Amino acid sequence: MDRIPILRMGDVLLVTIQVELHDDIALALQDDLAARISQTGARGVLIDISALELVDSFIGRTIATISGIAAIMDARTVVVGMQPAVAITLVELGLSLPNVLTALDVERGMRLLGITRSVDADRRTR
Template identity: 90%
Template sequence: MDRIPILRMGDVLLVTIQVELHDQLAMTLQDDLAARISATSARGVLLDISALEIVDSFIGRMIATISGIASVMDARTVVVGMQPAVAITLVELGLSLPGVLTALDVERGMHLLGITRSGDADHAQ
């Protein structure tokens, strides 16, 4: 079974989606990510969707669900790398993704999570 890698960077989990995200793979990602948040006590999730050119309503809901799961487990989610066409599609589908933070790239996403370039938590927030 295919799986999307989940990399740990300090107390943040980085998920970079590099393949077409079919429904079963999306469900597996949700389960794997919840397990990793629990196992690592991660406080943040960076979901890099820069390779996705198309997002349907199921994948949009999956992103919102991942954010909700992370939130319940005391972790914040930032979606990074959203292509303009994906943003337009999400708006046209009426998916506002409540509770989902977004950033243009991983560096800005890390900043939203309070992580500096050196990897230390930014306690000034």
């Protein structure tokens, strides 16, 4: 089974989904992220779904579940790069994504998690 890489950038975990997200891969990602949040004490999770052209109700619920798990573990979740068709599908399916912040791209998502501010502060102190 394929696994989606989870990268650590400071206190944020970065997930870029570049493959079709089958149910078993989504469940593995959910488990892997929970474990990594616990191991690292991450305060944020950024999930880039820009490569996803379609989602079904299971994938939508899995994203909501991931964000709920992260919230319980004191981490904020930002989903970035959502295609218009994906947004429309989620709304049509009646899926809300509680605890999920959204942004158009990775840069804006990082800003939501406070990453840009810390990088800018590092530059100013040098």
